[in-house]
Amino acid sequence: MPKPLTDSTQDYLKVIYELTENGNPASTTALAARLQVAPASVTGMMQRLASTKPALVEYHKHQGVLLTARGKHAALEVIRHHRLIESWLVQTLGYSWDEVHSEAEKLEHVISEEFEERIAAAMGYPLRDPHGEPIPSADLVMPQDPYIALSKLQPQQEACVRRVHAKDPGFLKHLEELGLVIGARLQALEVSRYDQVMQIRLRGREEAMALGPAITNRVFVEISK
Numbered sequence: 624m625p626k627p628l629t630d631s632t633q634d635y636l637k638v639i640y641e642l643t644e645n646g647n648p649a650s651t652t653a654l655a656a657r658l659q660v661a662p663a664s665v666t667g668m669m670q671r672l673a674s675t676k677p678a679l680v681e682y683h684k685h686q687g688v689l690l691t692a693r694g695k696h697a698a699l700e701v702i703r704h705h706r707l708i709e710s711w712l713v714q715t716l717g718y719s720w721d722e723v724h725s726e727a728e729k730l731e732h733v734i735s736e737e738f739e740e741r742i743a744a745a746m747g748y749p750l751r752d753p754h755g756e757p758i759p760s761a762d763l764v765m766p767q768d769p770y771i772a773l774s775k776l777q778p779q780q781e782a783c784v785r786r787v788h789a790k791d792p793g794f795l796k797h798l799e800e801l802g803l804v805i806g807a808r809l810q811a812l813e814v815s816r817y818d819q820v821m822q823i824r825l826r827g828r829e830e831a832m833a834l835g836p837a838i839t840n841r842v843f844v845e846i847s848k
Contacts, residue, residue: 630732633701634658635668636679639690640698648687696763703759704731704739706752711742713753720753720804721795754795755786755805755843771846774821774839776811782844783808789841801832803842 628636638657642649651669655662666684672694673682679694690698708727712718718726743749743761750766751757757766770785784807789795798804808826815821821839824831 628697631668632672632679633697633732635672636690636694636698637701637705639680639688640695640702643689648689650687654688699759699763699765701731702765703761703763704734706756706758707739707743707746707749708734709752709754710746710749710758714746714749721792721799723753724790724792751786753805754789755784756788768843769845770843772840773811773823773834773842773844774814774819774836776821776844776846778811778813781808781810781847783847784842785845786843787841788843794841798838798842801834801838802828803838808847809844 635654635658638654639649642653642657651662651665654665654669658665669680669682669688672679673688677693678691679697680688680690682688705727708730709723712723712726713720740761749758755770757768759765768786773782773784776782784803784805787795787798787803787805789798802825803809809823810826812822812824812831819836819839821834822831823834
């Protein structure tokens with residue numbers, strides 16, 4: 624029987640999953656930046672994860688890293704824990720969406736599968752977390768996400784905010800101050816071809832607001848029919 628994975632290993636696998644969702648390998652530099660560790664530490668960990676039996680990653684020096692089937696399974700299990708905990712903290716304990724990430728980071732490693740099932744059942748088996756991120760199913764399948772980045776909207780298109788890809792509390796508070804919360808409806812007005820700044824108008828407001836790519840690439844919307 625394989626030994627339980629350490630918290631550090633689970634953190635690595637989760638970040639590798641997030642960086643390789645597009646199908647491309649994750650670089651040592653990208654992993655080091657996301658995990659805030661030295662590149663040499665990343666290289667050492669990748670070598671260890673690749674040498675486990677069975678291997679958790681496929682790693683080739685200077686070519687990046689991808690998850691194996693076992694590594695992906697382990698990553699999705701941690702992601703499911705994390706997003707269910709975030710949902711539970713907001714729905715049951717009254718946390719705001721900018722407060723839950725750090726708490727879930729601690730708890731995701733320690734809850735049992737029974738606890739996971741109980742909080743999922745108590746909340747009616749939510750499909751998305753408070754930021755609109757999809758929650759992997761109980762059999763660890765990640766649902767397809769049909770939403771597009773706000774930056775992809777064309778002028779005059781209307782849409783509804785469905786997902787925000789962000790963990791930073793300050794960034795989430797800023798979005799809330801702007802009114803860019805889950806369910807907010809908006810219309811794209813125009814986009815500067817020089818710096819990609821987008822002018823939008825939220826439903827119910829007269830004034831337009833200007834948003835740069837740092838926001839429009841991390842807010843995902845559903846185009847109104």
